[in-house]
Amino acid sequence: MYCNQCEQTSKGLACTVVGVCGKKPGAAALQDLILHSLQGLSKYAQAARSQGIEISQEINQFTMEALFTTLTNVNFDPESLKDYIHQAVKYQNDLQQAGAKMDEPVLKITGQTTEELVEEGERAGYLVDLTQPEDIRSLQEILVHGLKGVAAYAHHAEVLGKTDERIYAFAHEALAVINDRSKDLNFWLDMVLKCGEINLITIELLDAANTGAYGHPVPTSVPLGHKKGKAILVSGHDLHDLKGLLEVTQGTGINIYTHGEMLPAHGYPELKKYPHLVGHYGTAWQNQRREFPEFPGPILMTTNCIQEPKETYKENIFTTGPVAWPGVTHLPNGQWEWLIEKAMAMPGFVDDVEAGSVMVGFGHHTVIGIADTVIEAVKSGDIRHFLLVGGCDGAKPGRSYYTEIVDQAPNDTVVLTLGCGKYRFFDHNLGQIGEIPRLLDCGQCNDAFSAVKIALALADAFECSVNDLPLSLVLSWYEQKAVSILLSLLHLGIKDIRLGPTLPAFISPGVLNVLVENFGIKPITTAEQDLKAILQ
Ligand code: SF4
Numbered sequence: 001m002y003c004n005q006c007e008q009t010s011k012g013l014a015c016t017v018v019g020v021c022g023k024k025p026g027a028a029a030l031q032d033l034i035l036h037s038l039q040g041l042s043k044y045a046q047a048a049r050s051q052g053i054e055i056s057q058e059i060n061q062f063t064m065e066a067l068f069t070t071l072t073n074v075n076f077d078p079e080s081l082k083d084y085i086h087q088a089v090k091y092q093n094d095l096q097q098a099g100a101k102m103d104e105p106v107l108k109i110t111g112q113t114t115e116e117l118v119e120e121g122e123r124a125g126y127l128v129d130l131t132q133p134e135d136i137r138s139l140q141e142i143l144v145h146g147l148k149g150v151a152a153y154a155h156h157a158e159v160l161g162k163t164d165e166r167i168y169a170f171a172h173e174a175l176a177v178i179n180d181r182s183k184d185l186n187f188w189l190d191m192v193l194k195c196g197e198i199n200l201i202t203i204e205l206l207d208a209a210n211t212g213a214y215g216h217p218v219p220t221s222v223p224l225g226h227k228k229g230k231a232i233l234v235s236g237h238d239l240h241d242l243k244g245l246l247e248v249t250q251g252t253g254i255n256i257y258t259h260g261e262m263l264p265a266h267g268y269p270e271l272k273k274y275p276h277l278v279g280h281y282g283t284a285w286q287n288q289r290r291e292f293p294e295f296p297g298p299i300l301m302t303t304n305c306i307q308e309p310k311e312t313y314k315e316n317i318f319t320t321g322p323v324a325w326p327g328v329t330h331l332p333n334g335q336w337e338w339l340i341e342k343a344m345a346m347p348g349f350v351d352d353v354e355a356g357s358v359m360v361g362f363g364h365h366t367v368i369g370i371a372d373t374v375i376e377a378v379k380s381g382d383i384r385h386f387l388l389v390g391g392c393d394g395a396k397p398g399r400s401y402y403t404e405i406v407d408q409a410p411n412d413t414v415v416l417t418l419g420c421g422k423y424r425f426f427d428h429n430l431g432q433i434g435e436i437p438r439l440l441d442c443g444q445c446n447d448a449f450s451a452v453k454i455a456l457a458l459a460d461a462f463e464c465s466v467n468d469l470p471l472s473l474v475l476s477w478y479e480q481k482a483v484s485i486l487l488s489l490l491h492l493g494i495k496d497i498r499l500g501p502t503l504p505a506f507i508s509p510g511v512l513n514v515l516v517e518n519f520g521i522k523p524i525t526t527a528e529q530d531l532k533a534i535l536q
Pocket residue numbers: 003004005006007008009010014015018019020021022023071072073
């Protein structure tokens with residue numbers, strides 16, 4: 001196996017024996033074969049588009065879901081992964097039968113059983129050809145990893161009925177062209193920035209999907225304790241799954257708690273209206289093996305961020321959508337009967353416990369709604385600087401940097417945050433500047449769209465560019481959605497981003513040089529040093 005797509009990759013290079021995430025070589029081979037099968041499908045989809053043959057929404061959306069299964073911490077189940085390969089081959093055949101003609105050969109996949117497909121996957125290997133010149137290989141990897149992030153966000157928008165043909169056309173174009181040795185460095189640089197543009201379209205679409213379905217988030221205090229009674233914990237990003245579960249559990253006496261990236265759900269009017277959405281449990285994804293055994297009810301993983309379940313709670317955890325773990329019960333979306341049964345059979349919380357609260361709900365609608373107050377505070381000097389401290393959490397000790405930079409930021413700074421990196425400091429009391437809280441949570445990592453909208457609105461008000469605002473971006477990355485967000489920021493021309501905790505293994509020195517020269521990207525140093533540089 002060869003996988004270097006996330007920040008915890010082995011030795012900072014690549015996982016080649018087994019994934020640090022728990023991915024076994026068999027699952028890795030099947031994920032490689034999914035990418036090859038999608039490349040074949042994409043070549044036919046490209047041909048079909050150029051020949052005026054319609055591509056069904058089923059094929060488009062399948063492409064996104066199948067890509068999503070290969071993202072870090074999503075699908076570890078060989079039986080589930082096998083089905084995606086068969087489906088991709090079927091859709092490729094459908095396009096051929098519809099008349100799509102291709103001169104180029106595509107990888108022929110013939111295996112039927114999981115074992116046969118694992119062997120084929122091992123023979124096919126990593127999608128990107130590692131023998132190409134280093135910088136080209138690096139850009140191709142950035143493109144594939146970024147595309148996986150796009151696919152995850154597109155999938156979330158699709159379940160709420162929002163689609164955009166530009167996303168699918170680009171995904172097929174990018175997958176079809178990977179490994180084309182006739183293309184030069186500039187071509188791949190353009191493709192990588194185009195991926196950022198397409199991701200921006202995708203997170204805007206997802207913002208419209210979420211706010212269209214559930215209203216604009218409003219500032220909301222979320223309890224971190226628990227209430228006596230039966231309980232279900234919902235993790236991941238899929239607000240649609242949460243809404244469905246809230247509906248069917250009304251009147252059952254079961255309380256619903258959010259976990260991980262589901263926290264911002266509490267700010268949406270159409271979700272917070274349910275009185276049995278009672279609070280948030282636990283912190284970021286990497287702490288689940290410590291936190292889940294203590295939860296006295298079943299746990300639903302709606303999207304990514306699953307770790308190998310311990311035996312102590314394996315019976316209580318359920319997956320849905322593209323998420324799967326061998327031996328863990330997978331529930332088809334919306335079919336929550338077993339979950340409810342399990343909740344009724346488990347003890348639930350036996351007492352009420354207060355454990356403080358955190359604020360959520362500072363999306364673009366809320367923050368732009370108080371723009372006059374914010375602008376006045378900047379003009380009067382009450383706000384000296386904005387820090388966007390956003391992105392992922394992870395297990396590495398170097399991530400304490402993000403806690404330190406927030407805690408050490410002076411009282412005349414405002415911290416915007418998003419993604420699961422905020423669990424490092426989400427319950428710290430930073431106080432207020434006048435009426436404005438110093439810590440503003442914009443939401444999930446896809447709500448980087450909110451942060452962009454807020455920055456553009458401020459730039460507009462001050463008649464300057466985003467790069468001229470008193471705003472600094474300090475980002476943490478872990479997996480491929482963070483790659484796609486970073487590409488969107490680069491596409492927007494945003495400069496001087498600080499990135500950590502370590503730089504991605506798939507960025508070659510030559511590509512890093514381009515990022516430093518053209519975008520001023522900087523690796524994080526220490527909180528003290530970076531704050532000094534930011535505020536001078
Ligand atoms: S996803 Fe990350 S940890 Fe898992 S195999 Fe790939 S690089 Fe390794």
